[in-house]
Amino acid sequence: MMRLCLGCSLKTRIVAVVGLLFVGGISLITFFVTRILHEDMRAMVSKQQLETTQYVAHDIDGKLHLREESLHRIADSIPRPLLGNPDAMQRWLTEQRSILEMFPTGLLIIPPDGGPPIADAPHLKTRPKSFVDRDWFIDVSASKKTVFSKPLIARATNQPAIVIAIPLLRPDQTLEGILIGVTPLATTGFLDLILGASPGQAGSYQLISPRHRVFALASDIKVAVTRMPEPGKDQVLDSAIEGVRGIRIIEQPGGARELVSIEDIPHANWLLISRQPTESAFEPVANTLRNILLIAALLGLPSLILLLAALNRLLQPIASLARDLHEMAEGTRPMHPIEAQSTREIADVAESFNRLQGKLLEQEQKLASMAMHDTLTGLPNRLAINHRLEYEMLRIQRSKRGLALLFLDLDNFKPINDTYGHQTGDALLIALGERLRSCVRDVDMLARLGGDEFLILLSDTDIPQEAAERVAQACIAALGEPFVVNGHPLQVSASIGLAIAEGGAEKQVSPQHLLSMADQAMYKAKGDGRNRYAIYQSEN
Incomplete structure (x- = not known):
């Protein structure tokens, strides 16, 4: 006989348990959720600051690299005989207008003794007569390599600037002159992401030369080319100089805490520091958590009442279903399909499950x-061709x-990567894969093993060696045509090894x-000699 006591029914127990646990449960849930949310939001704010700092640092380093490469192109094109003819050299340098936008206050050629410029553009009467005391002149004279100066005040313009110096060498590697480019730090399009910008309302960016x-x-132009505080006075700067990188919270000697991200700018050996007080950085987090607690308190009691009413309503079909099942178990009702009293809900659940299963x-x-x-070329990878090769060997x-x-x-793929960068190298691999596809049949498999290595599997051939040589010749011919990638004409070739497996052989x-x-x-x-193919020959 089915017991109908109030305390024994599932419906009553669920309502009672939910009612008892709701008050305490909502408090615990709010506590733990706010703690988890607090950490997640702090991590999100920290990640955003770090990613912004990395982007700004990469942008600055890219612009320094662009200026260095532009100076190298000018250095390579200087007519060396004009170094002995200042007037002709001045006319030639003045004609290099395209690069002057990067060095608006100074593109100079100075003699190896550091004396007055042989030529300068723009031509300024305020140019110093000697550069022998400048750190970049001393370094480039000693190393005969490209040198980025420390941040300095340009004597010709009295503006904060950086100097990039490139040695002009004779065939015997003696110094024939020095090409220098002077870029004011406030040049439009150079450090715009720092000037006047700040991480958060109370933060700042600082671009420092740790060596000097x-x-x-900094975000404030007035800080440009000034000495840093003595060690011990600013823990953020001390940590950066000691090698700390990435994002972290740093406590100052006075107890103030700052959210700090530090990134390298390799070309100039500078560091970009993004810093802001933790109170300012995490203020949105604190506001959000306060609002969550307030909402939880205001909605707690109404939610409890609505929850109990909803449970009573929602569990009614369960009670009906339990009664039907009990009657069938007791034998008072014959076994038969249970009619769903909540057809729409069940259908929705089924439909949702089917959608989930499909996804x-x-x-x-x-x-x-x-x-x-x-993932790069879309070609089958090592795993795919291994499976195919095992199948074909059995066949x-x-x-x-x-x-x-x-x-x-x-x-010689590596020199292309080193010269034009991995982005161009990846684009070349994609184009190369497309070209190799045209050399094989649809039934054959072209795969990329990784790096600059590819495999071609020719299956179901009557004379496999003849087919392999034909495809190898087609690949060599296809790669012989130059590629144009990102505006760069590129020439590559391939060395190809051929291995043959004959069908029906006694020993495979x-x-x-x-x-x-x-x-x-x-x-x-x-x-x-490369750019050719070779057939595997057994040592026996």
């Missing part, structure tokens, strides 16, 4: 595809048709051995 303990620039299946398919393909044991494996390694090599054979043949091709 000098401020290069999970779609994600699984995407993950499976990502696991089998190279040719039962067939008279063989297969061939071509191992391609690009020649393993997939890994076949790959090793192709690898050895590729190195033979490289040893024979």
Whole structure:
């Protein structure tokens, strides 16, 4: 017999337990949520400040690199005979208008003794007559390498500036002159992300030269080219000079705490510091948490009443379902399908579950595809071609048709990466993959192993060596045509190793051995002069 006592029903127990736990539970939940949210929001604020600092530092370093590269191009194009003809040299330098935008107050060529400029653009009468006392002149004369100066006050313009000095060397590596570019720190488009900007309402940016303990620039232009405080007076600056990088909270000697992010600017050996008091940085976090606590308090009691009423309503179908199931278990009602009294809700749950299942299946398919393909070129990766190779090796044991494996390694790809950067190198690999696709059949597989290595699997061929040589020749010819990537004409070639597996052979090599054979043949091709192919020859 079904017991109908009030305290025994699931509905009554759920309502009672929820009622008892709600008051204490909402307090505990609010406490833990606010603690977790507090940490998450602090981490988010810190991450935003760090990412902004990294972006600004990268922007400054890129602009310094651009100026250095531009000076190198000018240095390489200087007609060296004009160094002995100041008037002609002055006319030539004045014509280099495109680079003057980067060095608006000074593009100079000075003699190796540091005397008056041979030529300068713009031509200023206030140029000093000697540069022998400048740190950059001493460094470039001694090292005969490009030098970035410390932050300084340009004597010709009395403005904070940085000097980039490039030596002009004779064939015997003696100094023939020095090309220097002077960029005011306040030049439009140079350090705009620092000047007048600040992280938060009470923060600031500081650009420092740790080697010279000098401020290069700060959010306030008045701080430019001034000495840093003595060690011990500013823990943020001391930490930066000691090698601290990234984001952290630093406590000053007086007890004040600051959220600080520090990033390197490698070209000039400078540091960018973003700092703001923690009270200012985390003020939005504190405001949000206060609002959450207030809302929780105001909504607590009404929420409890609504929750109990809603539970009573929502659990009614469960009570009906439990009664039906109990009657069928007791035998007072024959077994039959239970009619859903909440058809819409059940349908919604089913539909939501089906949608979730579909999305999970779609994600699984995407993950499976990502696991089998190279993320850069979209070609099959090492795992995919290993699976295909194992399958093909099993197939040719039962067939008279063989297969061939071509191992391609690009020649001199690293200098392209080093010269034009990884972005250009990646774009070249993508274009190269597209071109190699045109050299193989649809049934064959082109894969990228990683770096500048590719594999081509030719399957189901009557004469695998002839097919492999034909494809290798097609690949060499295809790569012989120059590539144009990001405006750069690039020429690459490949050394190709060929390994053959004949169909129906009594003793078949393993997939890994076949790959090793192709690898050895590729190195033979490289040893024979590159830009060619070689067929694996057994030592026996």
